[in-house]
Amino acid sequence: NEMNGMGYIVEMDAYDKTRAIKKRTALGRYAHESAVFGKPVVGQPLAVYMGDDSRNEYIYKFVSTAVWAAADATATDRIAMGDKYLDSGKLYVAKFNADGSGQWIELSIANPAIAAYAAYKFADQADVLVNARLAGDAVGATRMDRPEWCSVHPGTGEIYFTLTNNSNRRVEPSGSSQSAPDAANPRVYTDMKGTTAQAGNPNGHVIRVKEGTLGATSSGFSWDVYLFGAESGAAAASVNLSGLTADQDFSSPDGLAFSASTGICWIQTDDGAYTDVTNNMMxxxxxxxxxxxxKVTLNHPRANGTTLSVDTYVGAAATADTLKRFLVGPVGSEITGIAETPDGKALFVNIQHPGEGTAAANVGDPAKYASLWPSNAGYGAGKRPRSATIVITKNDGGRIGT
Known part of the structure; x- marks a missing residue:
């Protein structure tokens, strides 16, 4: 049963090491990359939004049975609050429609599509949660381009999801591991990295969702693509749909967080497609x-000479005022994880596995390391590269991004 013990959201109390860690099984079992709460409203259930970090997997929402009480924000027994809101509720999976609308479909054993699913016999509701991916298959959820992080806009309440990339997106899929383009994952193209052809959706995108009038309990939503990752010189009609310039182009969005202080959307990359030009960035x-x-229509040629046309919905084009490259990491690193002080004046960012491409045979020779960071930034010359957290402040002591 070891495989069934993996793939859950686990809650810990960072302020009390004596408290037992809790596995929140009601949120489903799959490759969770992150989980974020929707904006809490007193007297209404809480929503938790999540992505399954695998190609052609799904976006999920959990809605608590308990309704939010403002006093719980400062409760001293924090694990008990998790028990209250995260152990009982309903799990939903997202279906994105071609007209820019969408539905949250409840993953319930009472759903005939799940109860009578021919490919797998679900025993009960616990089985549905343990095999949430199969339940998503049963109800026809939309297969996404690797949903990783998600975050909620502090002003609008809209939910943003990074879709990092998908090498298995094909105009004419062959086999169950591949998927055709659809409205929410509309691009299929080839990106050259040197002499290597990278097919599918190598650069990824960021999709966003606006819930219906019922907020967390809404079964319907509208959506569009906030940003498409792309090289600035890529075809504007089929790849660089967000109009990125050389000052802001990016690939493989992964980390994502909104600043509560400024409302800035911080986007971090974990890329292998564009690293022949630049390192990972924020x-x-x-x-x-x-x-x-x-609305934009993409026309994909088929082998037989016909065309597959896919409509999608693209957010406002990026400008120099609405999207900027903030930092670029060391060679071989991923930029992942971000937190800020409550006043927004200090930003904490993780630099993960710099120099990752160093060959095993060269580990003993610092002269052959792919990166020396942070030793070449004051840590001590000639030492092996290390993951680290950096702290960013402004010279004038103001809020980051102002």
Whole structure:
């Protein structure tokens, strides 16, 4: 049963090491990359949004049975609050429609599509949660391009999800591991890295969702693509749909967080497609709202000479004022993880596995390391590269991004 013990959200009390860690099984079992709460409203259930970090997997929402009480924000027994809101509720999976709408479909054994699913016999509701991916298959959820992080806009309440990339997106899929383009994952193209052809959706995108009038309990939503990752010189009609320039182009968005202080959307990359040009990076975005852009039709040629046309919805084009490259990491590193002080004046960012491409045969020779960071930034010359957390402040002591 070891495989069934993996793939859960686990809660710990960072302020009390004596408290037992809790596995929150009601949120489903799959390759969780992150989980984020929607904006809490007193008297209404809490929503938790999540992505399954695998190609052609799903986006999920959990809605608590308990309704939010403001006093719980400062409760001293924090694990008990998790028990209250995260152990009982309903798990939903997202279906993105071609017209820019979408539905949250409840993953329940009472759903006939799940109860009578031919490919797998679900025993009970616990089985549905343990095999949430199969339940998503049963109800026809939308297969996404690796949903990783998600974050909620502090002003609008809209939910943003990074879709990092998908090498298994094909105009004409062959086999169950591949998927055709659809409205929410519309691009299929080839990106050259030197002499290597990278097929599918190598650069990824960021999708966003606006819940219906019922908020957390809404079963419907609208959506568009906030940003498409791309090289600035890529075809504007089929790849660089967000109009990125050389000062802001990026690939494989992964980490994602909104600043509670400024509302800036911080986007971090974990890329292998564009690293022949630049290292992984963090960008600062100032998003608008779902629906602030336009409908675009992508025309994909088939082998038989016909065309597969896919409509999608693209947010307002990026400008120099709404999207900027904020930092670029060392060679071989991933930029991942971000936190800020409550006043927004200090930003904490993780630099993960710098020099990762160093060959095993060269580990004993610092002269052959792919990166020396942070030793070449004051840590001590000639030492092996290390993951580290950096702290960013402004010279004038102000809020980051102002």
């Amino acid at each position: 960008l600062a975005g100032v998003p608008g709202r779902v629906g602030d852009g336009k």
